[in-house]
Amino acid sequence: MKQDATSPLAGEPGVDRRARILDAAERCFVRSGFHRTTMQDVAAEAGMSPGNLYRYFPSKDAIVEGLAERDRCEMAADFAAIAHADDFMTTFRALGRKHFQDEPRGKAILCLEIWAEATRNATMGEITRTFEREVMGRLAALIEEAQGRGEIPCQVDAHGIAVIICTLGDGLFVRRAILPDFDAEEEVGRVLHLIGALLKGEASLGEANLQHERCDAEASS
Amino acid sequence: MKQDATSPLAGEPGVDRRARILDAAERCFVRSGFHRTTMQDVAAEAGMSPGNLYRYFPSKDAIVEGLAERDRCEMAADFAAIAHADDFMTTFRALGRKHFQDEPRGKAILCLEIWAEATRNATMGEITRTFEREVMGRLAALIEEAQGRGEIPCQVDAHGIAVIICTLGDGLFVRRAILPDFDAEEEVGRVLHLIGALLKGEASLGEANLQHERCDAEASS
DNA sequence: ATAGGGAGAATGAACGTTCATTCTCGCCTG
DNA sequence: CAGGCGAGAATGAACGTTCATTCTCCCTAT
Numbered sequence A, B: 001m002k003q004d005a006t007s008p009l010a011g012e013p014g015v016d017r018r019a020r021i022l023d024a025a026e027r028c029f030v031r032s033g034f035h036r037t038t039m040q041d042v043a044a045e046a047g048m049s050p051g052n053l054y055r056y057f058p059s060k061d062a063i064v065e066g067l068a069e070r071d072r073c074e075m076a077a078d079f080a081a082i083a084h085a086d087d088f089m090t091t092f093r094a095l096g097r098k099h100f101q102d103e104p105r106g107k108a109i110l111c112l113e114i115w116a117e118a119t120r121n122a123t124m125g126e127i128t129r130t131f132e133r134e135v136m137g138r139l140a141a142l143i144e145e146a147q148g149r150g151e152i153p154c155q156v157d158a159h160g161i162a163v164i165i166c167t168l169g170d171g172l173f174v175r176r177a178i179l180p181d182f183d184a185e186e187e188v189g190r191v192l193h194l195i196g197a198l199l200k201g202e203a204s205l206g207e208a209n210l211q212h213e214r215c216d217a218e219a220s221s
Numbered sequence C: 001a002t003a004g005g006g007a008g009a010a011t012g013a014a015c016g017t018t019c020a021t022t023c024t025c026g027c028c029t030g
Numbered sequence D: 001c002a003g004g005c006g007a008g009a010a011t012g013a014a015c016g017t018t019c020a021t022t023c024t025c026c027c028t029a030t
Helices: A017-036 A039-046 A060-081 A088-102 A105-118 A122-148 A158-178 A184-199 B017-036 B039-046 B050-056 B060-081 B088-102 B105-118 B122-148 B158-178 B184-199
Strands: none
Touching (some): A017 A039, A060 A088, A060 A122, A105 A158, A122 B158, A158 B184, A184 B158, B017 B060, B039 B050, B060 B105, B060 B122, B122 B158
């Protein structure tokens, strides 16, 4: 399918047909949703014929799933990049700002679409759940690392905070997609501040799971 | 089928045709989503013919919108009910548990569906935004009342916390819909605990909007 | 020439909506 | 009290459209 490695050349041409199609589909889906988007729409947006789409994807569903998977990977990559940050809160803050402010609002809309679909389509459900699990795991791991380094007090409940962070993140996505006058600067700032406070141990998350581990720092895995 | 007007009785008979249709539609939408649900599906679920649906709703979209509106009203009613609670946190906790634990998971799924639709359909967007605004306003008002009563320290940022609560709530809805093994008991508990801590002033939400109002308690409106 | 990437018309199923027809019942008349 | 009339409720087949998918043919590069 992809040709000579010599030329990933002008415009955005040869890169990969599939990528072009996914880009087009993403724009369509954000504009009209999965179900109101027709293959003709995607074809037009991608600057090719409807029939030709089927050379690269076996079905419309495959495009939807391909898109969900691609997004998941992009995000996972971002997370991986800060895997071993030196200062947790700083890199985390950057990550938050990137995903909730710098990325276009369309990403949030697409996200809603994917979630809605995930409640019915087994494949998309799996993709979504895997993603959630991965983010969660990485978050908890990062926090525990930071605790090992003494950056974060060790009586805070790493897992609990990771869940809260995910919940807040999902909530931000929803609000950003739904409210046209969503003030990203302010809302993201507030959420980040709150997370910062939690990580400093300024408020506990419940008596239940206080901490099972010892605190005498032995950190790096 | 139904008899003498004397008895709005057994089963769920004469109440209102429209309600019966909305109930049926809700079940279908949760199962298959707005777009994969056909009018024939709704008709079958409602135990009537497709053509008859059009006696009560002018179009499929009207059913969708009717459903969104009905849900919004139900929730608003719940909020109104605790409008002047004596102990904020107690009644709030009950409200949270009701909506995130007792209500069936389908409500959360429907919510995702509505949100996704709200990003495109003007009518649904308006319904959703009105709802958000109302919940927000009421929350902030309740918190300020409680501050007036001295129940909550007045240096906490009522508006800021209201936004955080909404964000957490939206996030919980998403997680509940998406994760089949969502542990409502635990997650809702944790979120409620966090909100409780925030309301006790255990963590601030940023330096920006510390407080504009004086604190010398003058409360009841 | 030829292969294969691509275009775009064709296909057929599915769906929202309509409408002619049937059913149900309360009410009026004798 | 019987009989039948009429209005509103309900039915379900049919229509016209939309859309995913397929098919056929063309164009270009070798």
